[in-house]
Amino acid sequence: MATYTLLQLALRSAAIGYVSLLILFPLAAIAHQSFIGGIDHFIEDISTPQASSALVLTLEAAFLTTVINALFGTLSAIVLVRYEFPGRWFLNALVDLPFAIPTLVTGLMIAAIYGPTTILGMWLQEGNITLLYAKPGIVLAMLFVTMPFTIRSLQPVLMELEREQEEAAFSLGASPWTTFWKVTVPSVLPGLLTGVFLTFVRALGEFGSIVIVAGNIPMKTQVASVYVYGEIESYNPQGATSVSVFILLISFLVLVLLERLTRPPGERMPRWFRWSKRPLPMIHPSEIG
Amino acid sequence: MTRRLFIGSVWFYFALLLIGPILYLAVQSFDEGIAAFWREVTKPEALHGFMLTLEITAIVLVMNLVFGTITALVLVRQHFTGRTILSGVIDLPFSVSPVIAGFMLILLFGPETILGTFFGTLGVKVLFAMPAMVLATLFATFPFVVRELTPLLQTIGTDTEEAARTLGANEWQVFLKVTLPMLRWGFVYGATLTVARAIGEFGAVLVVSGNILMLTQTATLHIYQSYVDFNYVGANAVALTLLAVSFAILTVLELAKAKTAATLT
């Protein structure tokens, strides 16, 4: 057991204190609100027909979003790392943009471009494809806001993946397939898992864009966050917080699972994944002055 | 060739999901011409919104850089009970819907609460004023700096710092001259993402700000107000401006990276 200096303990208290005040404390207030009537009431709140439909719809849509973004995100990461092509810097800069766009604007953009006033929208109507105000619209909004996660979690890993490792495996006689499964995948898996799990968690909580493109018909196109909003607005904070706490529990479990899965064997510490895109320039000790 | 197919698919994915909608937004904001765009972006409400967003972003950036660094250092370098919980909690803000993020601040600081009455007697307005707006944005942006620094700290280890200590540097010098420079890119990335996210914060701030004209309307709230006032050109113009600012920051970051990588090779 290491001994810590006073400074280190002070920093630890500062970190724990800050996180408690900023995140734990407020979330505890929400949890308190939802368990005020006891566990039975909590269960009741999340099992009402509207609440349970909303929860199921949200989980389904988030899952679908995760699958799609995992596929396309992986593909994008590979392309952005391994290939040189004109406009690569442009795509790279675009990847982070969904973080910056207010969800309201995301919703409005999607509703506008796929709505009845544009050529694209009218073409969809001709083809009898319903995108907006239906489940596909919900997934679309979720795809937009979660787009960066998989890409950014994979890129640094792909970059650091020692080409030499792959080449070494080749020279030792391994087939491309074996190389892929025994070398590439294990190195890339933690990054992929991080991106995937974060996508899921983020999609669960999305509100601003979905409320504009979903239609929000209870038990049909109403996601959990919109249901929660409706309950708060109609003076049922307990029902609202119960559903929110349920979503939070799922998210927390997912995040804990992620940490367990990305913990390198034999190490006590999780392998954290960077969001940056290239190996970072390191400073040589001789440069410090 | 698979290469062409892959690159093409990625362009298609980006175009469909990202580029298309943003282009459409751009076109719509110039729907009534450049003069109208300029007028909307420079009117008092818009300028106030930009200023307010800038203020909040600046405060949030500093807070996140300081506490994000401390949290990252503590998480990577110290072992203690509760560390798993701490690390699991860090990403939770991603999954909290903004409605709840705002609501929880009201639960904490409302008029009938301990904290609410405490600050009330001090004469400090938390809710429906700057503090709550900053808190809501702090909550939403917390994960970014931490997540940028932790892997770096892990990779770097403590060797260089130990070396510096044996050479006679005190803790503060070690931190300033060894640790911080090595974390430089982590800071840059974390700061960029924090700024981008803070600029885009909407839902929670809508709930806790009171949406008071020319007082607590951030740029995103102004966009919302314009939209519900049927001023679509105004809403789109300000939105496009925010996007352009974020994109500019991101592009500068890309170029800086490319330059540094070039000089190092």
Added chain:
Amino acid sequence: MFIPGLFAVLLAWVVFSGSVMAGETKELMLAVYSVPKEAYERTIIPAFQRSWKQRTGQDVRIRSSYGASGAQARAIIGGFDADVAALSLEGDLDQIAKAGLISHDWRTGPHKGMISASVVALGVRKGNPKGIKVWEDLAKPGVEVLYPNPKTSGGAMWDVVAIYGAGLKLAEQQAGAGKRPSAESAEAVAAGLLKRIQKNVKVMDKSGRESVTTFERGVGDVIVTYENELLPRIKSHRPYEIIVPDETVWIENPVALIDRHVDRHHVRDIAEAFVSFLHSEEAQAAFAELGFRPMGQAAAQAPAHTSLPLPSQLFTIADLGGWEKISTTLFGPRGAWTTIVEDLARGK
């Protein structure tokens, strides 16, 4: 050291920025629902400031916030220190009163505390391609109807009340002259109409305003909303037509000062003056500009200075038992509307 110093500066900046303070200028804070924003910002607020200055020589700065009626009420209960609340539903003011923030009986003012009035109307595309004339037309297959979610929008509550009440009126008409239908059969007719119309609703926005913007984006064939929402849009040359059904509900919007806040801010005199200013001719004219109806039109109290004819089968919220009753019988967990929505989702 440096860091604590930085914190002190930051903290001070956060805490004191935006906290206005005293001096010679008094400040009044308004919380208004979203729809009449233009009337307040363009006409009413400046006119009041002028009149107050004339009367007392004092400058008053007026801060305003516009948002959904229910959201504003909740914000006020949650600590938003508005001095005057002008909302869409009396129920929202009652909630504020229940929280102890309003201690006077605001219904004792002129017009029982109401300052603006309108009716629920239908908006259709120019040329009325789907041939909408009466409520039953909204229930026809292939007609897309728009109105917001009553759980989040006060306007939507008015809309659903209008449909339900229209159903009751239709039941009366069906029963024939001189005969009154039983309560159950009338309610069945009303619920049936509501169900068939709700079935045609594909999008429920979270506020009345957002509903209109969705309609403007080309979604839906007919929108159910406040008449005073549609009239200004049509005046701005939007390609819509407005249809006021014979059976519709009379909407009245209340105002009240928030006792706890006006006393804390020492602005009771200003707040009272503002509330009575809202009843003045100038303010009422500003509302009329925006498409509101004259206050006494339904009760035929005042001569109708309006080109808007009174619907022949107009009813009021009181005819349906009042908001307290409606909140449970229509919108409660076992209310008619809630049950309809759940049944429709289950395919019943």
